[in-house]
Amino acid sequence: MSGQTTGRSEHDIARDRLSAFIDGALTAAEAAHVEAHLTGCPACRAELSQLRATVTLVREVEAVQVPDGFAAAVRGRLEQLSATTPRSTWPRWRLALPRAGWTWKTTAAAASLALVAVFAVNLAREMVPSTRGDRLSSRNARVNEGFREGAERDSAVRGRLEAPLAAPGSKVGQSDERSAQQVPSAGEPAPFRRVIRTGQVALEVEKFDVAARRLLAIAEAAGGFVADSSYADEGGTPRGTFVLRVPAGHFGEVVRQVEGLGVVQRRQIHGQDVTEEFIDVEARVRNLERQEARLLTFMDRATKIADLMAVQNEVTRVRGEIERLTGRLRFLTNRVDLATIQAEVSQKPKKTPGGFWDFDQTIARIQAAFLNTVRELLGVTEGIAAFAAAVLPLVVLGALAWGLLRRSQRRADRVA
């Protein structure tokens, strides 16, 4: 109580600033003022220490854990959103309309602009026959051929590869024959491309269970298998991830079949060329095998125990290295032979039963109606133009005749 001698208003000001004072958020002058007041005001000192204790209490409260699967839940919502509104810019644009305060004039201008654009596009399409559809399908065909070719090459390679790899731990005596076999292959004109193919497809399907069963069937029909699958049911829309491993030759076909199960929302095809690594590892294996054979002959000739031990150790090291590299080769071969397709399947949310409005259909209808009118208008214009052309000589003749008539009349007037 006695501390309030510095004056009531000054005390209040200082008291109000205590909170910011704790944070060091006052200007130098303000802070100095508070400090000066504190020295002479026990009440404010007590207040300050209590406030500090409160702030400390609050700051010491432990952070809470984010619930498990939070990020996944956010993602789920976003995916659902993008699924229900395929054109993400569309609703925002529609919302922007009234906000921007468009008058009927601008609206009409925009509408006519859009119509002209539609018309222009269609005109262009009509003028250049057989553009989009044909070109696309031929490109697809080429891609598929590519898949098939690659597959044939791959299987040819596999045949050759599997021979030496079949018995990696077999007797060393064969290694010379093996390398003899391999040498000419290195001299072949173009090395076979070995590509690890992976695909990722996100799908929305009508019925999750049906799609899951079909995925299994597709994998098995293509001579592959489902390597991994997981399933979750969030809010009545089941979703799951399936990892299909299929022979590389069937990759394109399987991707297409998988995509046929529903509406594709995302698709990623990836090819990793491991030809270089293949060649490198194969060469290293050959060298090591030769080295091993040589070491074994040393071992036969060794007389001293110490020498024998040294050679034995070296043989063990080389063998280990060979095992490691052939393991790598087998892994690569497996990856190359069996392409990986990850399918993320989600069931269509029931909110929009079958889509109550077919946007594309409407656009097509509008375009057709518009084009019809334009065609009619053009027809009329054409008629008018043709008529004008037909009439033009007559008009010229008429004008001439009229001019002559006027002149002769004037002459007649003058004469009169």
Add this chain to the structure above:
Amino acid sequence: MAVGERELIARSCTGDLDAFEELVRAHQAHIYNLTYRLTGNHEDASDAAQDAFVRAFQALSRFRQEAAFSTWLYRIATNAALDLVRRRPAVPPVELPVDHPAPNDPEAEVHRREVSRRVHAAVGQLPVEYRTVVVLRDLQGLAYDQIAKILDIPVGTVRSRLSRGRDALKVLLTDLVTAEG
């Protein structure tokens, strides 16, 4: 870090959900704690935080790099949480989760948890305006000018609201304050 984040933002703008999920993971702890303290319970906190990230994703193209991404997120999350609080007010505070690591000193642990619970309840009792600044300042550790930006109010207002909020907390937590200090 900032470069990586900028790239993630750019990728998210094109609809790359993987990139955005990374952003969510990077910021979810702050955002969730913010919405938890503002709404007072886990259910609303989760709703608000999810709403915030969904809104952020939708508005990402409008995000200007001039502000820090985290500040921008805070702003969206604060608004999302306050929307919820205003829509369903007066939710009784819920107990903190009990899945804490095994305490070394059970008695101190119990005390600490009790303090946490009391502080959480007290923060929840503050008027929304005060609660927001107290949470942003003392639980999220943001600077005054950041808070001003997030709430779109002058720094002076942040200062006075914080002062009043802390005063109220001091009264609500009197017994703890005197016991500790």
